[in-house]
Amino acid sequence: MYYSQFLSHVCMPHAVLLQPTKSWSSSKSNAGTKVGHCSKVPRNVNLEKLRSGYLFPEISRHEAEHLQKNPDESLIRLGIGDTTHPIPDTITLAMAEHVHGLSTIQGYRGYGAEQGNMALRKAIAGKFYQDMGIEADEIFVSDGAQCDISRLQLLLGPNVTVAVQDPSFPAYIDSSVVVGQAGELEEETGKYGNIIYMNCGPENNFFPDLSATPRTDIIFFCSPNNPTGHAASRQQLKQLVEFARANGSIIVYDSAYAVYIRDESPKSIFEIPGAREVAIEISSFSKFAGFTGVRLGWTVVPEELKYSNGFPVIKDFNRIVCTCFNGASNIAQAGGLACLSTDGYQALCKVIGYYMENAKILVDGFKSVDLKVYGGKNAPYIWVHFPGLNSWNVFGEILQKTNIVTVPGRGFGPAGEEYIRISAFGQREHILEASRRLQFYL
Amino acid sequence: MSLANNLSTSMFSSSSSAFLAPTSFNASRTRSVSVPLKSLNIVKCVATPQEQQIAYKTKVSRNANIAKLQAGYLFPEVARRRAAHLLKYPNAQVISLGIGDTTEPIPDVITSAMAKKSHALSTLEGYSGYGAEQGEKAVRAALASTFYGNLGIEEDDIFVSDGAKCDISRLQVVFGSNVTMAVQDPSYPAYVDSSVIMGQTGQFQKDVEKYANIEYMRCTPENGFFPDLSTVARTDIIFFCSPNNPTGAAATREQLTRLVQFAKDNGSIIVYDSAYALYMSDENPRSIFEIPGAKEVAIETASFSKYAGFTGVRLGWTVVPKQLLFSDGFPVAKDFNRIVCTCFNGASNISQAGGLACLSPEGFEAMQEVIGFYKENTKIIVETFKSLGFKVYGGQNAPYVWVHFPGRNSWDVFSEILEKTHIVTTPGSGFGPGGEGFIRVSAFGHRENVLEACRRFKQLYN
Numbered sequence: 042m043y044y045s046q047f048l049s050h051v052c053m054p055h056a057v058l059l060q061p062t063k064s065w066s067s068s069k070s071n072a073g074t075k076v077g078h079c080s081k082v083p084r085n086v087n088l089e090k091l092r093s094g095y096l097f098p099e100i101s102r103h104e105a106e107h108l109q110k111n112p113d114e115s116l117i118r119l120g121i122g123d124t125t126h127p128i129p130d131t132i133t134l135a136m137a138e139h140v141h142g143l144s145t146i147q148g149y150r151g152y153g154a155e156q157g158n159m160a161l162r163k164a165i166a167g168k169f170y171q172d173m174g175i176e177a178d179e180i181f182v183s184d185g186a187q188c189d190i191s192r193l194q195l196l197l198g199p200n201v202t203v204a205v206q207d208p209s210f211p212a213y214i215d216s217s218v219v220v221g222q223a224g225e226l227e228e229e230t231g232k233y234g235n236i237i238y239m240n241c242g243p244e245n246n247f248f249p250d251l252s253a254t255p256r257t258d259i260i261f262f263c264s265p266n267n268p269t270g271h272a273a274s275r276q277q278l279k280q281l282v283e284f285a286r287a288n289g290s291i292i293v294y295d296s297a298y299a300v301y302i303r304d305e306s307p308k309s310i311f312e313i314p315g316a317r318e319v320a321i322e323i324s325s326f327s328k329f330a331g332f333t334g335v336r337l338g339w340t341v342v343p344e345e346l347k348y349s350n351g352f353p354v355i356k357d358f359n360r361i362v363c364t365c366f367n368g369a370s371n372i373a374q375a376g377g378l379a380c381l382s383t384d385g386y387q388a389l390c391k392v393i394g395y396y397m398e399n400a401k402i403l404v405d406g407f408k409s410v411d412l413k414v415y416g417g418k419n420a421p422y423i424w425v426h427f428p429g430l431n432s433w434n435v436f437g438e439i440l441q442k443t444n445i446v447t448v449p450g451r452g453f454g455p456a457g458e459e460y461i462r463i464s465a466f467g468q469r470e471h472i473l474e475a476s477r478r479l480q481f482y483l
Numbered sequence: 484m485s486l487a488n489n490l491s492t493s494m495f496s497s498s499s500s501a502f503l504a505p506t507s508f509n510a511s512r513t514r515s516v517s518v519p520l521k522s523l524n525i526v527k528c529v530a531t532p533q534e535q536q537i538a539y540k541t542k543v544s545r546n547a548n549i550a551k552l553q554a555g556y557l558f559p560e561v562a563r564r565r566a567a568h569l570l571k572y573p574n575a576q577v578i579s580l581g582i583g584d585t586t587e588p589i590p591d592v593i594t595s596a597m598a599k600k601s602h603a604l605s606t607l608e609g610y611s612g613y614g615a616e617q618g619e620k621a622v623r624a625a626l627a628s629t630f631y632g633n634l635g636i637e638e639d640d641i642f643v644s645d646g647a648k649c650d651i652s653r654l655q656v657v658f659g660s661n662v663t664m665a666v667q668d669p670s671y672p673a674y675v676d677s678s679v680i681m682g683q684t685g686q687f688q689k690d691v692e693k694y695a696n697i698e699y700m701r702c703t704p705e706n707g708f709f710p711d712l713s714t715v716a717r718t719d720i721i722f723f724c725s726p727n728n729p730t731g732a733a734a735t736r737e738q739l740t741r742l743v744q745f746a747k748d749n750g751s752i753i754v755y756d757s758a759y760a761l762y763m764s765d766e767n768p769r770s771i772f773e774i775p776g777a778k779e780v781a782i783e784t785a786s787f788s789k790y791a792g793f794t795g796v797r798l799g800w801t802v803v804p805k806q807l808l809f810s811d812g813f814p815v816a817k818d819f820n821r822i823v824c825t826c827f828n829g830a831s832n833i834s835q836a837g838g839l840a841c842l843s844p845e846g847f848e849a850m851q852e853v854i855g856f857y858k859e860n861t862k863i864i865v866e867t868f869k870s871l872g873f874k875v876y877g878g879q880n881a882p883y884v885w886v887h888f889p890g891r892n893s894w895d896v897f898s899e900i901l902e903k904t905h906i907v908t909t910p911g912s913g914f915g916p917g918g919e920g921f922i923r924v925s926a927f928g929h930r931e932n933v934l935e936a937c938r939r940f941k942q943l944y945n
Contacts, residue, residue, distance in 0.1 A: 077779060077806055077808065078747060078776075078779040078780070078806075078808070079750070079808045079809070079810055079811075079812055080719075080746075080750045080751060080752050080779075080780065080807070080808060080809060080810060081719070081749070081750025081751070081810050082658070082662060082719040082720065082750065082751065082752050082809055082810055083661065083662070083719075083809065083810050083811075084809035084810070084811055084813050084818065085657060085658060085659030085661070085662075085818065086659070086661075087659055088657070088659070088818045088821060088822075091821060094821065094824065095821065095824040095825045097824075098616070098824050121613065123612035123613045124612045125610070125612065126610070127604065127605045127606055127607055127609075127610040128604045128605050128610070129605065130605050132605075133601045133602055133604050133605040134601075134602075136601040136604075136833065137597075137598040137601040137602055140594050140597045140598045140601060140833070141594060141598055143588065143589045143594050143597075143792075143795075143796070144588045144589050144590065144591050144594040145588055146588060146929075148588075149586065149587070149588045149589070149792070150795045151584040151585045151586060151792065151794040151795050151927075152582065152584045152794045152795055153795050155559070184645055184797075184828070184831070185828050187825075187826070187827065187828045188826065188827055188828060190826075191656070191825070191826035191827075195652070195656070195680060195681075196546060196549070197543075197546060198546030198547070198548055198549070198682070199660070199682065200544065200546075200547075201543060201544070212825060215825045216825060216826060219656060219822065219825065219826065220656075221659070221660070258541075258542070258543040258544075259543070286539075288542065289540070289541045289542025289543065290541065290542070290543065291541050291543050318539040318541075319539075319541065331604075331610070331612070333612040333613045333828075334604075334611050334612050334613060334614050334829070334831070334832035335604070335831055335832060335833060336645070336828065336829065336830070336831040336832075345538075345539065346541070347538065347539070347540040347541060348540065348541065348543055348544060348545035349540055349541060349542050349543060349544050349545070350540075350544075350545055351538070351540050352545050352550075357545065357546065357549045360549060360552060360555065360556065361549070361680070363555065363556040363558075363559050364556045364648075364652070364673060364676045364677060364680065365648070365649065365651075365652035365673075365677060365680070366648070366649055366652075367645070367646050367648045367649060367794075367797065368795070368797065369797070370645070370795070370796055370797040370831040370833070370834050371795035371796060371797075372597065372601070372796060372831065372833050372834065373831050373833070376601075466612075
């Protein structure tokens with residue numbers, strides 16, 4: 042995962058710079074040494090602390106390389122959690138209608154409120170936060186959870202301490218490094234010095250031992266979890282909220298996969314009493330509505346959430362949203378509204394059901410070859426254990442031998458070592474084929 | 484009025500750990516834990532009233548950088564005043580020439596492409612999920628050939644985004660807190676505000692209305708709205724917008740050559756905002772990369788907002804040439820790419836489909852027509868103010884008219900215009916101390932509204 046690279050611009054001799062290779066750069070730039078102008082602007086030291094590219098473009102790169110070497114193989118992508126099912130008509134029709142409206146005097150819309158269309162904010166409140174006391178003006182519509190995570194980091198600033206689950210969605214750690222919270226990377230452990238890593242594995246039912254967890258200002262918590270698929274129980278979340286309250290911490294709760302929950306696990310942190318004073322919730326239409334390319338999500342910042350000096354967090358978040366952002370696309374928002382209509386929601390639940398059937402097929406397949414499998418029940422991810430093995434090696438082997446792209450667990454943190462994440466997004470025949478190949482190979 | 488819309492309205496001092504709340508903070512709340520309504524006083528921590536002692540607070544410190552900001556972002560503030568005015572005069576025909584918001588419908592050729600993409604997302608063959616974070620290849624290629632043909636800017640130097648405002652913040656994240664920056668004064672407020680948020684600045688200095696650590700490059704009629712570079716201190720980053728928002732000034736080739744040389748001599752990086760390039764009437768450069776050597780010193784950001792009426796659709800782009808290097812030789816583009824991959828997930832694929840159509844011959848022609856329409860509006864506004872004896876700037880190369888009100892406080896003039904003519908403008912001081920004494924009038928609007936506005940201006944100032 043470390044790519045020693047090429048930089049031979051001769052304005053400043055420099056040791057080998059570790060950086061991700063990108064297909065454009067390796068072929069184009071840098072033909073021979075170049076004596077060029079260097080600015081005197083220092084590189085942001087925080088970015089230097091990132092050791093490689095962001096995880097998912099790295100997976101894409103491996104995929105592309107494999108395809109180049111094996112152009113005739115039928116590659117099956119169960120790596121990046123990219124949705125594959127077409128968006129139900131009722132939703133795309135709403136977007137098309139809105140678009141046609143933009144060509145008319147009555148239907149034209151310019152700048153929208155940076156916080157999002159009020160109708161959409163109300164619909165989100167009504168659909169997901171009914172009876173939890175979350176109101177429309179505590180909801181900020183965005184172009185997706187990944188973007189919101191970074192905006193939250195900009196909000197919180199470099200002087201807060203952060204805890205993440207281990208393993209976890211890489212954007213929490215990476216954004217923390219970028220903003221300057223994370224400290225130095227300790228090569229031996231693969232952990233950043235200032236980040237608290239809360240181990241989540243089968244041995245602790247994928248919930249951290251909070252009694253052994255030091256206090257941090259911020260706690261990132263994702264449930265249902267990417268990558269492990271675990272949905273925290275009500276009891277576990279009560280503990281988490283109590284822990285946050287006792288420590289005066291803020292939970293950033295990622296509920297992007299809430300609609301995949303099949304059992305009684307809470308879908309929102311705000312189902313837990315007291316959460317409004319300690320938590321922010323982020324969510325997304327990506328995996329809910331196949332909007333991975335359309336770009337729509339939201340963040341809930343309750344009015345009760347206060348900094349230590351009593352200042353409401355929501356005011357500063359609003360300022361960030363108004364200054365660093367200009368609202369989600371009004372077309373995506375029109376689609377979002379349709380997603381939350383009765384018809385739209387029903388149609389989407391069918392798609393989610395489809396993906397979860399995929400998950401079951403994959404889970405059954407792995408179980409049938411006696412592998413320990415987690416997740417796949419409340420999330421579209423399956424977390425497969427390969428005891429004693431290096432996950433990047435397993436990733437490579439699976440890719441080589443079965444032409445299936447997965448994600449090595451190590452990409453999600455040190456505790457992801459020995460695991461592989463398989464996503465359940467895909468066309469049924471590909472999922473069945475993948476399951477066949479995996480059972481055969483494994 | 485929603486809480487969130489009220490949130491940016493409080494003007495508060497950054498020097499205190501003031502306990503602040505907008506006046507309607509808890510207007511509709513029925514929950515028992517409440518924040519008492521307070522006007523904008525400085526609250527000492529010593530004697531807190533009973534109610535505040537009950538309200539739970541986390542132990543997380545507020546980001547001191549955000550606390551430095553003096554007020555809400557400029558445009559929501561203007562919007563708030565507009566809304567307040569409408570409450571006062573519910574039957575007033577308010578005309579908005581404040582926030583530069585496009586008003587004319589998007590040409591069919593562009594919207595049909597977006598509708599087509601929307602429909603395609605419902606089909607197996609047409610469905611697409613995550614796109615490349617840097618943008619779709621076709622869009623990048625079209626941008627390169629449309630705007631940078633012959634300038635040596637390649638497709639992979641271009642990063643498609645959801646707009647220039649967002650890109651400005653992403654660039655700030657790339658640069659980090661340990662760089663210094665220079666802005667024009669006056670300038671588009673996002674440069675300064677994002678700099679404050681990133682922690683690059685010191686406190687706001689009330690006497691001069693500037694943030695410490697930012698180099699403000701005064702641009703006035705006297706210096707032709709181009710800073711006297713011999714008096715400008717070296718900074719790492721220089722934000723430069725041309726055609727300029729708010730003054731409408733377009734830098735000449737000669738001026739930009741000097742700017743590039745200045746950046747080269749100082750080892751600085753120019754962030755060149757070209758969002759209004761297509762409004763240029765004169766023969767000035769439309770891209771910084773028309774200046775030799777610029778690729779080694781400049782980033783260019785641009786937007787479809789004011790070209791295609793995409794203010795709500797959200798699409799823009801940033802060019803980071805491969806030749807642009809940090810002091811240690813590391814390419815800026817690599818770090819920008821990393822930020823784009825980590826802090827962003829690509830512009831909406833539907834917006835990008837629209838963007839591609841904008842860059843087709845038919846689409847581009849249609850865009851030019853809409854731009855021409857707004858330019859005609861601009862002309863009408865310029866003529867109106869000139870006929871009234873005002874010193875008027877801009878309007879020739881940008882959809883903004885910069886009107887001088889010598890000796891007057893611009894927020895006062897703003898209020899007076901709003902009160903007496905029901906026209907929303909933007910007070911020049913919102914763009915920096917160099918904007919004091921000026922009003923920005925935008926030229927976006929339906930023709931009849933622009934004509935009506937001009938009638939009212941004539942009435943007021945005759």
